[in-house]
Amino acid sequence: MPKPISHVVRRPGPRPGDPDVEIPVAEDLVTVPGHPVREADISFYAREEPLEQWHMEKGADRDWAWTVYSDEFFDFRKAHENTVKPLVAESRKSADVEPTGEPDETVDVTETIRAKAKELGFGEVGFTRYDKRYTYKSKKGWVKFSNAICLAWEQDYDATQSTISMAAEHAHYGAYEVMGEQGLRLGDFIRTLGYHAQVHNPNDASAPTIPYFVNAGLGQLGANGQLLMPHFGSRARLMMITTDAPVRHDEPVDYGINKFCDKCQVCVQRCPARALVREKVWWRGALKNKVIYDRCRPLMVKMDGCGVCMKVCPVQKFGMKPVMEHYVETGEVLGKGTDDLEGFPVPDGRYFGSGELPQFDREFFDFPHGTREQWLFEQLKQRMDAGEEVTEEELAEFADQVKEAVGQTKKGWGSTTDD
Ligand code: SF4
Numbered sequence: 001m002p003k004p005i006s007h008v009v010r011r012p013g014p015r016p017g018d019p020d021v022e023i024p025v026a027e028d029l030v031t032v033p034g035h036p037v038r039e040a041d042i043s044f045y046a047r048e049e050p051l052e053q054w055h056m057e058k059g060a061d062r063d064w065a066w067t068v069y070s071d072e073f074f075d076f077r078k079a080h081e082n083t084v085k086p087l088v089a090e091s092r093k094s095a096d097v098e099p100t101g102e103p104d105e106t107v108d109v110t111e112t113i114r115a116k117a118k119e120l121g122f123g124e125v126g127f128t129r130y131d132k133r134y135t136y137k138s139k140k141g142w143v144k145f146s147n148a149i150c151l152a153w154e155q156d157y158d159a160t161q162s163t164i165s166m167a168a169e170h171a172h173y174g175a176y177e178v179m180g181e182q183g184l185r186l187g188d189f190i191r192t193l194g195y196h197a198q199v200h201n202p203n204d205a206s207a208p209t210i211p212y213f214v215n216a217g218l219g220q221l222g223a224n225g226q227l228l229m230p231h232f233g234s235r236a237r238l239m240m241i242t243t244d245a246p247v248r249h250d251e252p253v254d255y256g257i258n259k260f261c262d263k264c265q266v267c268v269q270r271c272p273a274r275a276l277v278r279e280k281v282w283w284r285g286a287l288k289n290k291v292i293y294d295r296c297r298p299l300m301v302k303m304d305g306c307g308v309c310m311k312v313c314p315v316q317k318f319g320m321k322p323v324m325e326h327y328v329e330t331g332e333v334l335g336k337g338t339d340d341l342e343g344f345p346v347p348d349g350r351y352f353g354s355g356e357l358p359q360f361d362r363e364f365f366d367f368p369h370g371t372r373e374q375w376l377f378e379q380l381k382q383r384m385d386a387g388e389e390v391t392e393e394e395l396a397e398f399a400d401q402v403k404e405a406v407g408q409t410k411k412g413w414g415s416t417t418d419d
């Protein structure tokens with residue numbers, strides 16, 4: 001017998017002119033609109049232990065990654081960095097560019113910006129307050145305007161289904177390149193309406209983007225640590241523009257994902273690194289399945305990318321509406337247990353069907369931790385602990401290396417998108 005339905009979420013189609021979709025949410029999946037959070041904890045951590053950009057906090061493994069990538073992936077990533085650097089530079093200055101038009105009170109700014117964003121190719125668009133509590137430490141004071149426009153760019157469907165593969169990585173990084181450019185064009189458009197627009201390039205985010213997208217009603221956080229959106233699931237890349245345009249804020253929505261993930265667990269079972277966990281924990285004020293970075297990161301680097309947790313998610317593969325309708329009808333997770341949903345190849349040519357996973361020895365998960373300078377200190381300490389003699393020349397060289405590392409950490413530009 002079908003499950004009782006609590007409510008039906010109605011969302012616009014992904015492209016201009018597409019019909020609305022209706023997503024039924026079963027009664028037993030209801031939790032809260034958006035995400036379960038403890039506001040006091042979010043404020044506490046923002047004040048006492050603000051987040052930092054990934055590439056600054058974990059510079060040691062970022063440098064290490066470049067020494068491990070295959071030649072093909074290395075060249076591809078270098079080309080990507082060269083492509084996005086000018087986009088990051090232009091975005092960083094965008095808050096100071098003055099509007100080119102005059103505000104017109106007869107214009108519905110919210111819907112005008114939404115329509116333009118869709119025309120530029122963004123698949124989902126939402127509006128919320130820019131919550132400064134999530135701002136990265138090194139970006140404090142950078143964000144000038146209080147309204148956030150949340151923009152999702154769909155990653156190529158077919159390439160994503162081929163994960164783990166170079167094709168999937170081309171889709172992943174390619175999405176960042178195109179959306180970074182289109183975000184700048186949307187910023188230009190907002191200025192013609194008479195308002196400022198600060199573009200947060202996706203390779204140089206000012207904050208983790210998912211909380212804003214959840215608050216804007218665009219999806220909910222999945223057990224894979226990604227935003228599950230109605231049309232693309234987690235097959236989307238995210239960026240924001242902050243603005244002083246007087247936009248109306250959207251409301252968070254309960255799509256049923258918080259509970260659905262507890263029942264599904266496909267990504268948890270299929271992660272080749274066993275980096276995803278079944279149990280939720282309270283983490284910096286949010287109830288979530290916390291990804292184990294130290295297991296995910298080495299696999300992502302040594303396999304030239306991963307994304308199995310995106311590929312095997314039924315909401316990504318089929319869309320939220322069919323998945324939720326199937327759950328209402330059967331109480332089951334659409335596609336669960338099939339190779340079609342759960343299977344994936346790895347770069348050495350092996351294929352792992354449902355129920356099969358690669359095995360790794362402990363050394364596979366060894367990699368440098370912390371900032372570049374922390375890693376240099378750690379290596380020196382290990383030598384000293386082992387009773388090894390360190391010469392004056394080596395100490396002088398060490399001092400030079402630390403100086404350079406601190407400089408790199410401070411100036412390092414974005415690339416917050418490796419994960
Ligand atoms: S990217 Fe790969 S290794 Fe990392 S959590 Fe997802 S499936 Fe696991």
Ligand code: SF4
Pocket residue numbers: 222223224225228260261262264265266267268312313314315
């Ligand atoms: S695979 Fe299942 S558990 Fe994982 S994010 Fe997708 S819906 Fe949630």
